[in-house]
Amino acid sequence: MRKISNHRSLRVAKVAYPLGLCVGLFIYVAYIKWHRATATQAFFSITRAAPGTRWGQQAHSPQGTATDGHEVFYGIMFDAGSTGTRVHVFQFARPPRETPTLTHETFKALKPGLSAYADDVEKSAQGIQELLDVAKQDIPFDFWKATPLVLKATAGLRLLPGEKAQKLLQKVKEVFKASPFLVGDDCVSIMNGTDEGVSAWITVNFLTGSLKTPGGSSVGMLDLGGGSTQIAFLPRIEGTLQASPPGYLTALRMFNRTYKLYSYSYLGLGLMSARLAILGGVEGQPVASLHELCAARVSEVLRNRVHRTEEVKHVDFYAFSYYYDLAAGVGLIDAEKGGSLVVGDFEIAAKYVCRTLETQPQSSPFACMDLTYVSLLLQEFGFPRSKVLKLTRKIDNVETSWALGAIFHYIDSLNRQKSPAS
Numbered sequence: 001m002r003k004i005s006n007h008r009s010l011r012v013a014k015v016a017y018p019l020g021l022c023v024g025l026f027i028y029v030a031y032i033k034w035h036r037a038t039a040t041q042a043f044f045s046i047t048r049a050a051p052g053t054r055w056g057q058q059a060h061s062p063q064g065t066a067t068d069g070h071e072v073f074y075g076i077m078f079d080a081g082s083t084g085t086r087v088h089v090f091q092f093a094r095p096p097r098e099t100p101t102l103t104h105e106t107f108k109a110l111k112p113g114l115s116a117y118a119d120d121v122e123k124s125a126q127g128i129q130e131l132l133d134v135a136k137q138d139i140p141f142d143f144w145k146a147t148p149l150v151l152k153a154t155a156g157l158r159l160l161p162g163e164k165a166q167k168l169l170q171k172v173k174e175v176f177k178a179s180p181f182l183v184g185d186d187c188v189s190i191m192n193g194t195d196e197g198v199s200a201w202i203t204v205n206f207l208t209g210s211l212k213t214p215g216g217s218s219v220g221m222l223d224l225g226g227g228s229t230q231i232a233f234l235p236r237i238e239g240t241l242q243a244s245p246p247g248y249l250t251a252l253r254m255f256n257r258t259y260k261l262y263s264y265s266y267l268g269l270g271l272m273s274a275r276l277a278i279l280g281g282v283e284g285q286p287v288a289s290l291h292e293l294c295a296a297r298v299s300e301v302l303r304n305r306v307h308r309t310e311e312v313k314h315v316d317f318y319a320f321s322y323y324y325d326l327a328a329g330v331g332l333i334d335a336e337k338g339g340s341l342v343v344g345d346f347e348i349a350a351k352y353v354c355r356t357l358e359t360q361p362q363s364s365p366f367a368c369m370d371l372t373y374v375s376l377l378l379q380e381f382g383f384p385r386s387k388v389l390k391l392t393r394k395i396d397n398v399e400t401s402w403a404l405g406a407i408f409h410y411i412d413s414l415n416r417q418k419s420p421a422s
């Protein structure tokens with residue numbers, strides 16, 4: 001269902017004014033007729049069935065212009081992460097009577113994260129505006145009004161006191177409302193952890209083509225952020241479903257199939273939060289082996305925090321974010337292309353880096369602790385040392401992040417409101 005193609009020229013109508021007007025009118029009438037005929041077709045066909053989840057609600061649906069028989073449209077997703085804010089501008093094309101395809105993504109990231117402005121809310125607007133300008137440059141003017149603009153915040157804002165988080169969100173909403181894009185009342189929110197995992201699972205399975213084949217195999221997803229970490233996969237073994245605590249399973253309806261996903265977000269177990277917890281209380285102890293010391297502290301921090309499933313041993317997993325950065329940092333994978341490793345590689349790298357740190361200062365002082373943490377976290381999830389993981393930042397030039405899965409949901413919810421029968 002997915003194709004990546006070159007950006008089409010969309011400004012043809014401006015070439016010859018009088019002729020363009022007639023052609024434009026004709027296309028408009030044809031489009032309205034065609035659109036009415038297909039209005040009852042499912043769009044991305046995604047419905048969330050889990051209780052307590054909140055997907056976008058909006059009164060209008062995005063609507064592009066028909067060119068070459070394809071309807072082109074855009075969606076803008078802001079990821080307000082704990083360590084940075086990023087914009088993802090997605091371009092889709094929908095051939096007549098077919099499901100839409102993702103044709104292009106533009107991505108830009110800024111640091112620090114929104115939560116860094118908790119005590120100076122006004123200052124947060126500058127970065128948001130800068131990222132909005134990226135979207136404006138990327139999306140042709142004629143499409144601005146129909147393009148949904150959404151921001152979802154993750155661990156950084158979840159961990160802030162509610163009032164401070166709300167003030168930041170309110171500021172972003174002001175900036176969004178002043179933009180030329182399609183902005184609903186729910187355009188800015190804190191995403192719940194389960195949705196974060198589910199959306200990232202949708203992204204990797206969409207990009208790897210796993211969603212195309214009903215009944216085919218799917219891949220698991222591991223995301224290690226700054227403030228929280230997510231694991232999501234589709235269990236095939238009944239015992240996994242039975243043994244999963246409440247809150248770890250969620251039903252998702254997508255492309256006319258229902259998936260019962262295992263998805264969980266551990267708030268406070270992101271890499272930056274873990275550093276804080278690990279550094280919290282062992283000062284003054286004599287330095288034995290730095291790795292052993294680190295491992296003992298990390299084990300304390302992780303004790304009874306993580307649910308272990310047997311089935312993860314048998315599922316192919318993609319891992320990204322800090323998993324990727326750390327592996328690339330010590331040369332376990334290519335920093336540009338990513339690659340595969342086994343879980344035990346993190347432990348070998350941790351031991352090596354910690355041992356080196358005992359005798360000489362390192363350029364990355366946290367590497368010993370970070371690698372020890374990641375190695376033990378993966379083991380806590382139930383991964384054996386021999387388990388192969390795929391580490392990737394992009395698949396087919398699209399960022400592996402929850403943003404794509406989340407924009408699918410959002411656009412789908414807009415479409416459903418427009419044609420509830422579909």
Ligand SMILES: O=c1[nH]cnc2c1ncn2[C@@H]1O[C@H](COP(=O)(O)OP(=O)(O)O)[C@@H](O)[C@H]1O
Pocket residue numbers: 079080081082083084086113154155156224225226227228229270321322325393399400401
């Ligand atoms: O879209 C993305 N592309 C590439 N890296 C990303 C993206 N989103 C998050 N990251 C990576 O995730 C890590 C930080 O996670 P984040 O700031 O999102 O924390 P959170 O998920 O706990 O809120 C960093 O390694 C950052 O480079």
Ligand SMILES: [Ca+2]
Pocket residue numbers: 081082154225226321
């Ligand atoms: Ca993140």
